[in-house]
Amino acid sequence: MRRYRMILLPALLLGGQVAAAGQTVLVDRVVALVNDEVITLSEIQKEGKPFIQRIREELGEDTRARQMQITQRQILDALILRRLQLQEAKKEKVVVEQSEVTAAVEQIKKENGLTTSAQFTEALARENLTPEEFRTRVWEQLAVDRLITRKVRTSVVVSDEEVARYSQTRAGGSQQPPSVRIRHILIGIPEEPSSEDVARARTRAAEASERIRGGEDFGRVAAEYSDGAAASEGGHVGIIRQGDMDSALETVAFSLKPGGVSDIIQTAGGFHIIKVEERMAGDTPSAEAREQIRQRVFLEKLRQRLDAYLAELKQKAYIQVRFDQ
Template identity: 30%
Template sequence: MNCKKSFFSRLTTMAALFTLTGVVSAFGAEAPAAKPAEAVSPTTVVAKVDGIDITRGDVDRATKILLQQNRMTQPLDAETSKKVEEAALNQLIAKELLYQAGKKLEIKDIDKKVAERVAQGKARFPSTAEYEKMLKEVSMNDKDVETFTREELVIDNLLDKEVSSKITVTDAEAKKFYDDNLDKFKRGEMVRASHILIGVDKDATPEAKKQAKEKAEAILKKLKGGADFAALAKDDSTCPSKARGGDLGFFGRGQMVPEFEKAAFALKPGEISDVVETQFGYHIIKVTDKKAPETVKFDEVKERIDQYLKQQKVQQAIQQYIQELRGKAKVEILTP
């Protein structure tokens, strides 16, 4: 599902914009929704951007993709349907403005890059049949994919050179954001634990569960006798963490299944639990460290804050850039 959603974004050639809150609203009520699809031909022109046509079919396709992205599968009422169509048309207008501006910048080996990106997109699907099914769902074909991918590359190049590369975040801005939002950087109690899992399916027979539990109890007995936890984990655990001696690293509350979490947080560093049953089987847990609740230090989160603030600035800059392009272009909203 994730690969599909990602590819839907790419097929619109507006991946950088579709994920940015507010870009759609850059044109607001200026772009009224076209008439319902059944009332007009897909080839009917509903808008023009410097003479380039946007058709009813283009809007319908963009609308389908928006619905897919937002997982809106239920029938829409008239008002919601109108808003979705407005958003689709606004995106198409923004895309065309950016594409026309981007074509003025040279991209070396663009044909090769288009082919590579199309191939990467196809590779995200488990089979050719799944890929073709996706195309059918959004009324597209291979030629459309190639065209839209080319547009995406042109727009990405434009936004990188004209917008993103010019955006910076100062240390002072990052520190101010941190100081103003200290509540967002509080971290609850954390525990570091290792475990030995004797896996058994939750739907296994009573006899299989009994055997798995007995094996876990036998391992626990060895541990109480002084056996090395990491060595037994490597030998007997069915969890991939066995390669690390059962180490799961640090985790907070809500990250593990309830039974496991309750047992882990009840232990002190160095202590080993009794056999704990979860949906995955039977665990023996050893807590190796704990961290008390704390506020994460600025240096630990500075990079993430920088990325977040830059994204916010890029969103605003793209909106402003599109408005500037629109001010120089001739955009016509037509009534079919």
């Protein structure tokens, strides 16, 4: 039954390795208020009994007291979070039928190889649970799952653009981004140009653009007008990958079809004219790989939304911890 306990205490198990031991406290007391409900010390001890028993056998006396306190506080935090979610599920009128609980219990029994009632009861006893308590836990988990689906999961959408961006930037670095083969005319201006410098460069760029629009060869015009390093080669820059150009030039370059010539583009460095000679789409992941990436991005976004939602529940709730008193 360890598998289901891991589901019931995610906050505890995600917090790191559990290490605790110590003597059982027999006197019960309230250790936390969560809105109008209380959490008692006996609940912490019952929830953490398997972990405490395990560590009692592994730790020396010099570390037990401190580790007991740390572990109990981790369990308390998990209980507070579960209580908040159950309270919210009640407000949202989340419904879980007993037939759903029964089906879930049967599935858990099947997954754990518990074919008889005696095996099931014995396994629960090792977890310090009765069958009735376990059904309550299953009901709670189903209610929380339904709440999270309603309030968080349904709001998480992964676009094709997010899949492509993840593929290019994080999928092992092997994906090649789209690229273009271009020719480029630059009419440069000084670093600190006067208004006359700018006007003169703009006029020269307009002349070059007009000649290209009139049907003259782009390379010939580039060789005559361009101040760029590739002017002697007819403005042939070669293949430029997406992400390697000035953003203003890139936006235009990747919007043009092969053979297309841009309007005049002004940047801090001067005036530009671009001709796209060829476009290359880059590597495209297979349908299976894209679906795996989409699921990965979905889970990342779901975790972020879930963390934000749980933080919101805590912020608007009244929580008083008396654990250290």
